[in-house]
Amino acid sequence: MxxxxxxxxxxxxxxxxxxxxxxxxxEGGEYKxxxxxxxxxxxxxxxxxxxxxxxxxxxxxxxxxxxxxxxxxxxxxxxxxxxxxxxxxxxxxxxxxxxxxxxxxxxxxxxxxxxxxxxxxxxxxxxxxxxxxxxxxxxxxxxxxxxxxxxxxxxxxxxxxxxxxxxxxxxxxxxxxxxxxxxxxxxxxxxxxxxxxxxxxxxxxxxxxxxxxxxxxxxxxxxxxxxxxxxxxxxxxxxxxxxxxxxxxxxxxxxxxxxxxxxxxxxxxxVPRFFEKVYARVMESLEAGSALKKKLFLWAVGVGKEALKYKMKGQPIPGGMFRFKYRLADKLVFSKLKERVGGRIKFFVSGGAPLSKEIGEFFSSADLLILEGYGLTETSPVITVNRLNKFKFGTVGLPLDNVEVKIAEDGEILTRGPHVMQGYYKNEAATKEAIDEDGWFHTGDIGIIDEDGFLAITDRKKNIIVTAGGKNVAPQPIENLLITSQYIEQAVVIGDKRKFCSALIVPNMDALKKFAQERGIQYQSTQELFQHPDVQKLYQQEIDAVSKDLARYERIKKFALIEEPFTIESGELTPTLKVKRRIVEERYKDIIDKMYEEAEEVSA
CATH class of the missing domain: 3.40.50.12780 (ANL, N-terminal domain)
Incomplete structure (x- = not known):
């Protein structure tokens, strides 16, 4: 060194x-x-x-x-x-x-x-x-x-x-x-x-x-x-x-x-959240524009994607008619997008959370290359990164030349090298669990290495939620807080790759019915009761009350009340009553998607 x-x-x-x-x-309205x-x-x-x-x-x-x-x-x-x-x-x-x-x-x-x-x-x-x-x-x-x-x-x-x-x-x-x-x-x-x-x-x-x-x-x-x-x-x-x-x-x-x-x-x-916001603004202005503007934009993006095929191989863009089209696309469309980010960007580096392949391709086709990388706090942090002349969308790139990466039998990504932490402070047990006898750090992430050596993250081994903003959120302690409310029987926190955390909540029906009776709330069905403004307000207050000591990014911004409790019989709980998150998220996908769509509509 x-x-x-x-x-x-x-x-x-x-x-x-x-x-x-x-x-x-x-300071004082200007940069010093x-x-x-x-x-x-x-x-x-x-x-x-x-x-x-x-x-x-x-x-x-x-x-x-x-x-x-x-x-x-x-x-x-x-x-x-x-x-x-x-x-x-x-x-x-x-x-x-x-x-x-x-x-x-x-x-x-x-x-x-x-x-x-x-x-x-x-x-x-x-x-x-x-x-x-x-x-x-x-x-x-x-x-x-x-x-x-x-x-x-x-x-x-x-x-x-x-x-x-x-x-x-x-x-x-x-x-x-x-x-x-x-x-x-x-x-x-x-x-x-x-x-x-x-x-x-x-x-x-x-x-x-x-x-x-x-x-x-x-x-x-x-x-x-x-x-x-x-x-x-x-x-x-x-x-x-x-x-x-x-x-x-x-x-x-x-x-x-x-x-x-x-x-x-x-x-x-x-982090991906920034690129998602810029992308959303571009799409909004496109929808509001004329048919001609939309057609021109889509043509330019098509030319940009064609040019990307050469860039990804580290090859120059061909001359002749194609180069003329590319320069025209740059002048009419890409240059305006580049001006939005100052006009001098050589490339962006994205990390902290997975970047959507679609968004990565869109920016890069507009000559705003996003080099996605991967790492953890424990690895100082960079393990892999895409290169200027060697990149693949949907992957987190190639390992650094002084870093070793391998995939364990169970699919977990392991890494070894001078980037691996000394350990966890005053926590030898956690250190031994994370770093094995051969010096391999166990990342807790599941991934694959393709035939070209690029690493792709396919899943998370543990249940840590990583929001779109790159924040790590442990769902279980938040769920444990939520169920301290007399009105909440069960709760599952959602938020991986999302802009904020939300929750699926199974109400304590006895407590809720008592609340409805005291308030004189009339209802024909459980769903009608769930949607009543006083009930929605009650649950928001309960969530806010137990969330006061949480960091802002850990707080529940939206929730949905669901009728059926999670059970072992339905396959949503393990024999030791732990939530099978993937099954719950698949089963309630429509409700979860609706929560985030409603939030998008409110913020738009």
């Missing part, structure tokens, strides 16, 4: 490109730039500031913040100090934050603003090992253990004046196998597990990824996926820094379409 640790990588890039723009952020030399100065002062708080090599520091340039500053500073970054999603609530902070043995907690600090205040008496809180935006927040980031930097600058060789010495003592981060990910039980990733885990994955997809210092990333997630942290943070590319931070997920036009990035990592 080129570098010994991530901090050496960071400082090398800053010294190589001191006067180049390293980061961009929006930060040069690499100024990024380094800020990172070093924060690293030294953390040292004044007693943070030393191996100490854990929680980072609870939205995406912003200070997030990147703090992460590189923690790493420079020899510390271990513990990122927490800013959408998580106090109970989750408490578990992660305590389980990770964090010494310092960095928060972005008053809103995030209010969650900390709820649980501050239950965080015995935390010695100091750091806040990025002070906003008149006061607390005896709290220091602002700017004050921390001032302390760091004073410390560096007295200890000018601190940064260099600190970087030199960090070994490749030292821990860089602990990222908490929910398992099937819903109990978060702390994935331990080292400096060499990330560096090997960066170098393997760069040999697969060309990224250069001249590139500009638009970063909008949560940096707390390993996918964005790897691609739009570490990998971008390795090559000296510019990272522009989107204001929020909602402003991505606007920010694309302002930043005009050349690259962007995304």
């Amino acid at each position: 080129r570098y010994k640790n991530l901090s050496e990588m960071f400082h090398s890039t800053c010294k190589q490109y001191p006067d180049k723009v390293g980061m961009m952020y929006k 730039s930060i040069l690499f030399k100024d990024i380094q100065k800020n990172v070093d002062s924060i690293a030294a500031g953390l040292a004044t708080l007693g943070v030393k090599k191996g100490d854990k520091v929680v980072l609870l913040s939205e995406n912003r340039y200070e997030w990147a500053f703090c992460d590189f500073a923690i790493l420079t100090n020899g510390g271990v970054t513990v990122p927490i999603y800013p959408t998580l609530l106090a109970p989750h934050i408490k578990f992660i902070t305590n389980n990770s043995d964090a010494k310092v907690v960095i928060v972005s603003n008053a809103h995030q600090f209010s969650k900390i205040k709820e649980i501050e008496n239950e965080l015995p090992q935390v010695e100091k809180f750091v806040i990025i935006d002070p906003e008149n927040v006061e607390h005896e253990k709290l220091i602002t980031l700017s004050d921390l930097q001032r302390q760091g600058e004073e410390f560096l004046q007295k200890n000018p060789d601190f940064i260099e010495k600190s970087i030199q003592q960090i070994e490749p196998g030292d821990l860089a981060t602990i990222i908490y990910t929910s398992g099937t039980t819903g109990e978060p597990k702390g994935v331990m990733l080292t400096h060499s885990n990330f560096l090997s994955n960066i170098e393997g990824s760069l040999r697969a997809i060309p990224i250069e210092a001249s590139d500009t990333f638009l970063s909008f996926l949560p940096l707390s997630h390993v996918f964005e942290r790897m691609v739009g943070h570490f990998l971008a820094n390795y090559v000296g590319a510019t990272v522009a931070y989107a204001e929020s997920i909602e402003t991505v379409p606007e920010n694309l036009l302002e930043v005009r990035p050349t690259l962007m990592a995304s």
